[in-house]
């Protein structure tokens with residue numbers, strides 16, 4: 162079984178990058194790391210594609226031929242990667258990104274495509290469904306448990322109330338939540354092996370995606386404004402003077418959580 166895992170390489174959240182004052186997009190010119198949320202997809206892929214001849218193939222779109230995040234996922238155990246990197250991609254919006262990813266994924270002829278539910282940098286949460294639609298494949302989102310059974314995939318799909326059991330034929334695109342599996346840490350042996358694993362670097366024209374579909378000129382979305390998230394208000398400390406429990410109860414009732 163071929164499992165493709167989409168992995169986004171993002172600026173290190175520990176050193177927040179600058180925003181371009183004109184386009185309001187994140188500066189991605191430095192070293193990029195594997196988005197934490199994609200480590201779950203990589204681990205799930207490795208567990209599902211554990212048989213003889215099975216492979217996990219990574220697909221990523223990132224600037225400047227960046228492979229640092231891909232190497233982390235290769236060190237976890239993925240077999241190889243396809244990286245789409247091209248100056249023409251600067252300013253590409255979510256739909257353009259999905260078109261590029263779909264074209265790259267097609268090359269790997271996957272039985273199953275895994276993504277995270279949303280990335281952790283400039284997330285829209287729209288890529289998984291867009292990729293599925295572009296590939297003409299079924300889409301299951303918010304997977305907290307995945308099992309492949311012959312030619313179909315069975316998913317426990319997280320909902321607000323619990324989970325739904327959903328099944329669809331393969332190939333399919335499934336987005337996973339952080340609860341799906343516990344990602345492994347790359348071993349030293351894995352890190353060394355990852356250095357020589359193949360990364361196929363492709364341009365937009367290699368994929369046959371029209372130049373008018375990508376880049377700032379192909380974008381149908383525009384980031385018009387960016388504002389800071391409101392800081393959290395300070396909490397209230399309840400000093401127990403015999404009435405502590407009642408006051409906590411009243412507070413929770415006011416919030417309508419009980």
Ligand SMILES: Cc1cc2nc3c(=O)[nH]c(=O)nc-3n(C[C@H](O)[C@H](O)[C@H](O)COP(=O)(O)OP(=O)(O)OC[C@H]3O[C@@H](n4cnc5c(N)ncnc54)[C@H](O)[C@@H]3O)c2cc1C
Nearest residue numbers: 167168222251252253255276277279280284285286287288
């Ligand atoms: C107007 C506009 C301009 C932009 N300009 C730029 C720019 O100049 N440079 C730039 O780098 N970005 C730019 N972006 C952001 C870039 O296009 C995003 O990668 C894209 O919007 C999709 O990412 P997301 O985080 O919204 O995906 P989400 O839907 O939140 O991600 C869900 C999952 O899809 C997969 N996925 C998402 N993106 C990728 C990827 N790139 N590679 C592999 N897997 C992926 C991952 O598994 C991810 O967890 C721009 C966005 C907009 C709207």
